[in-house]
Amino acid sequence: MSDEQERQMRERGERLRQAAQAVGITHAAKAAAVPYTTLRDYMNGGEMKLSSLAALARACGVSLDWIAYGKGDVFEAPAAASEHASRGGHQVVISWFDDRDEGLRVGKSWLETAIPRECTGLRLVPVTGDAMAPTLHDGDLAVIDTAARQIQGGAIYAIAVDDGVLVRRLEKRLGGGIRALADHDRYPPQDLSGDEADSLKILGEVVWVGGPPRS
Template sequence: MLTKPIKSGNDVSTFDNAATRERLSVVIDRIGSLVKAGEIAGVSDEQIARWRDGKAKPNFYGIAMLTYAAGKSLDWLITGEEAPELPTEAQGGVIIQTGDLPGFTLIPRLGVHASAGNGTIAVTEEPVDFLAFQESWLRSRKINPKYARVLTTRGDSMEPTIRDGDILLVDTSIDRIKDNAIYVIVYGEMVLVKRVHGRMNGSLQIISDNPLYPPEEIAPGEVDLLNIAGRVMWFGRST
């Protein structure tokens, strides 16, 4: 979570500083490898190495995703100081000014754990924090930031595609099944992330990528009990 505005454009100029690059090395080590770091940041492992070695300026989006994955704050990466704890009354949101982050928009991460397995969860619509996404990247995927939300997954039924703890970028404006894509669905008290396939008889097939979980059928008479909360447009791995 950001608690201070970072003065930068799309490229983070403070990586001219050797101490900042050393902290980036710590982040990469915590993630596990250059390859994993590249997958998280959306660049090649060679580019990650150039960022670490000061041979290229990293983009803000990539750095934000790397620090999130490593469990560190942007404050620490840029300044070497850990972000202060927010007061109790502010824990449900985030203290940030976006004027110094041109080209980025903040997407709320909700306190909803979308289950990629079985079980019920408690649902809250209050954002627990925000993740920064590049506006041009969202537009290229036809995602309106107004309807975008970030959720966290729990369970293994969508492995190897989506794993326990992955973060999902969900377009909540999509509430109808258009194809065999991955959706966040609400069925009874369950919030699930699954592939959904419409059948010619009016039923819906709920499909897990993990072969240990067989497909489930929602009968035509029960389809109205299932709500499409949104389509998963992107997912990121935290470790």
């Protein structure tokens, strides 16, 4: 291997490190279905499989071209975690809803194209379980718009429950109340009365979801 190839691999590994650290290295490995030790080797400049690199790019919410070749938005040095998603320079940081870790660091131009909404209300929530399959999968990372809490047109929302966050498709019922639907046919719809609907804590509408490629 030439010195130039080694340099390119080291730089590629450093870009991958920046992207993985933004969402949490352990989370990035799990979401991309890449062993943690393999991800560590990649970040240290080891040879990368294209399929694994593509999965990691998607799990981290960044462009494959940027990680592989340094093309596209320039990623700056990590900044301190912000209370809200914020724009600045070439990057946007979207915070976790529960303020874990730093948040998701993405390119500004990518965000403006993928989620053309005001970014200050955007938050990250994890998707757990298979109730929303095949639309959303266990281990996916969802971006919610906390400014969009009014139920419209059967959109998907994140809901606060006692032990965490539940993601469901919500519809208004003609007689009042709300119907919560899972996309997996194994889970029956749940009907909430008007009083139950009033006490439901909707965190925001799901406006983007990412995860490892599905076969």
